[in-house]
Structures are given as C-alpha cells and as structure tokens.
Amino acid sequence: MPSNASHLPPLPRHAAHPRRRFASLRTIFALVLREMATTYGRSPGGYLWAVLEPVAGITLLTLVFSAGFRSPGLGVNFPLFYATGLVPFNLFSSISGRLAGSLQFSRPLLTYPAVSFLDAIIARFVVNMMTQILVAYLLFTSIMLMYDTRVDPDYWIVVEGFFYAGLMAMGVGTINCYLFTAYPVWQQIWAIVMRPMFILSCIFFVFESVPEPFRSYLWYNPLVHIVGIVRRGFYSNYDATYVSIPYLTLLPLILFALGLILLRRYHRDLLDR
Numbered sequence: 001m002p003s004n005a006s007h008l009p010p011l012p013r014h015a016a017h018p019r020r021r022f023a024s025l026r027t028i029f030a031l032v033l034r035e036m037a038t039t040y041g042r043s044p045g046g047y048l049w050a051v052l053e054p055v056a057g058i059t060l061l062t063l064v065f066s067a068g069f070r071s072p073g074l075g076v077n078f079p080l081f082y083a084t085g086l087v088p089f090n091l092f093s094s095i096s097g098r099l100a101g102s103l104q105f106s107r108p109l110l111t112y113p114a115v116s117f118l119d120a121i122i123a124r125f126v127v128n129m130m131t132q133i134l135v136a137y138l139l140f141t142s143i144m145l146m147y148d149t150r151v152d153p154d155y156w157i158v159v160e161g162f163f164y165a166g167l168m169a170m171g172v173g174t175i176n177c178y179l180f181t182a183y184p185v186w187q188q189i190w191a192i193v194m195r196p197m198f199i200l201s202c203i204f205f206v207f208e209s210v211p212e213p214f215r216s217y218l219w220y221n222p223l224v225h226i227v228g229i230v231r232r233g234f235y236s237n238y239d240a241t242y243v244s245i246p247y248l249t250l251l252p253l254i255l256f257a258l259g260l261i262l263l264r265r266y267h268r269d270l271l272d273r
Contacts, residue, residue: 027115029108033124046184054090057080058139065204072233073206077149083139084231085203088165088225093194095166098128099173100190103181103263107271117267118260121174129166136162157233164248165226171252174259181270182262186224202211207242222251 062078072081099121106120143149179186201223208217218224225248228240 015211023060024119027119028123031109031119033125034225035123038120048128051138054083054086054135054139057086057090061071061086061204073204074231074238075149075151075208077096077143077147078152079147079150079151080140080234081142081213082203082250083143084234085201085227087132087136087139088197088226089129089201089203090163091129091136091162091165092169092172092223092226094132095125095128096170096173096176099122100176100180100187102173103179103267103270111271117177117263123178124171125166125173129169130192133162151234153235154160154236155233158230159233161229164229164245164252168222168226168248168252171255171259175255176259178259178262178270182198182266197221197223200224206231206242 037212058079065072065078065082074081074084090215102120102171103117105124106115106117108226109115140153146152176190177184180190184209184242200218200221202218207215207228208223219242225243228243232238232240
C-alpha cells in the first residue's frame with residue numbers, strides 16, 4: 001500500500017526551520033544573569049567590594065597627599081579631586097579587563113550555535129558598566145554629602161566622560177579579547193603597561209601642570225582626556241581645553257572594529273586550542 005506521506009504538501013520554509021524571535025537579546029540577557037551570578041554572587045560582599053575598593057584607594061590617596069600638599073590640584077576637597085580621576089580610571093581598567101577575558105570566560109557556552117562571541121562581549125560590558133556607574137554614583141554622592149566640596153556639577157558633562165570611558169574600555173577590551181587568547185604572553189605585557197598608567201592618567205595632578213615636552217607625550221594617553229572631561233563636569237572653572245573628542249571617538253571605534261574582525265575570523269580556532 002503506498003504511503004500517504006508522499007502526497008503531503010511540503011512544510012513551509014519558516015515552519016520547517018522555526019527561528020526564535022529576539023534570539024540574540026535573549027542570549028545576552030541570559031549571559032548577563034550568568035555574569036552577575038558568577039562575578040558578584042559567589043561571595044556575600046560581592047557588590048560591596050566593588051564599592052569598597054575605590055573608597056579605600058581614595059581614602060589612602062587623601063591621607064598621603066593631604067599631608068604633603070595644602071590644597072588639591074582643583075577645588076578645595078582632596079577626596080573629590082582624587083575621585084574624579086580614580087573612578088573613571090577604575091571604570092576603564094575594570095571593564096576592559098573583563099571584556100578581554102570574555103572568550104575564556106564563556107568558552108563552554110560558545111560551542112552552542114545560539115551563542116556568539118559578540119553576545120559574550122556585550123553581556124560582560126552591560127554588567128560591568130552598570131556596576132561601575134553604580135559605584136560612581138554612590139561614591140560621588142557620599143563625598144558631596146560628607147564634605148563641603150563647593151562645586152556645582154554639570155552632570156551631563158560627567159555622563160559624557162563616563163560614556164567615553166566605557167567606549168574606550170569596549171574598544172581596548174575587544175582587541176585584547178583576541179590578543180589575550182591568541183598570544184597569552186600579551187596578557188603579562190599588558191599588565192606591565194597598565195601599572196604606570198595609574199600615575200600617567202592625571203589622577204594625582206592636572207594635565208596643565210606637566211611641563212613640556214612631557215605634556216605633549218602625555219596627551220596621547222586617552223585616559224587623560226577622559227579624566228579631563230569628568231573634572232570639567234565637576235569644576236565649573238576648569239576648561240580642559242586639551243580634550244579631543246575626535247580622538248576619544250575614533251581610537252576606540254578603530255580598536256573595536258579591528259577586534260571584531262580578528263575574532264570573527266579566528267575565534268573558532270582559538271576556542272579549539
């Protein structure tokens with residue numbers, strides 16, 4: 001007896017291979033929850049330590065430098081001056097470091113077709129950017145409530161500074177995501193490079209106080225521009241005319257695009273190592 005299956009009409013193409021709507025968004029949201037649980041949920045004070053770390057750093061800087069200097073580089077309050085440098089620096093350093101480890105962190109999940117390396121990068125960026133913004137809000141609010149800082153912040157300019165800090169972290173973190181995995185020795189080299197950056201990013205001083213020719217060399221450090229924007233937002237009398245928005249825009253976008261090209265071409269080979 002002939003089978004009736006041969007007489008059935010073929011299934012529509014969309015019915016034979018149904019696709020989930022917003023699959024990438026769902027994947028990113030799941031990765032965000034995983035990132036929050038594994039990074040900050042394993043210890044009782046996970047998020048608390050994210051706040052205490054910059055607080056401890058600013059307290060130490062304040063105690064050391066207030067003993068040797070009569071006034072900070074800007075304004076009248078040491079904690080606020082150092083916070084305007086340390087917080088954006090920590091935001092860049094923390095987020096770029098997290099993004100650089102995205103491929104290794106999500107290696108088991110990247111074997112599934114529904115999860116891409118870009119999903120992993122975006123998820124880590126979202127979680128850590130939200131965390132750093134929360135830390136900045138709590139820290140700056142606490143300083144302004146505890147001290148007579150005598151400042152009238154322009155919060156739009158402050159947000160602009162954090163935007164460029166996040167953009168730079170995205171660009172540097174994406175290119176390092178490839179380099180850390182392809183060339184493990186680069187991770188050690190990058191750690192060595194970042195150590196003097198803590199001093200060379202104008203956290204302890206203002207850019208204008210640096211003599212030539214060192215000031216011209218220091219200009220190429222993008223963190224100097226980012227710190228300058230944040231301080232411009234808090235100190236109305238500080239112009240920070242050296243800040244270059246085209247530089248802060250083009251550099252991270254170029255690094256981000258290059259990192260995506262390299263990861264798209266080689267991420268499977270890197271995961272199979």
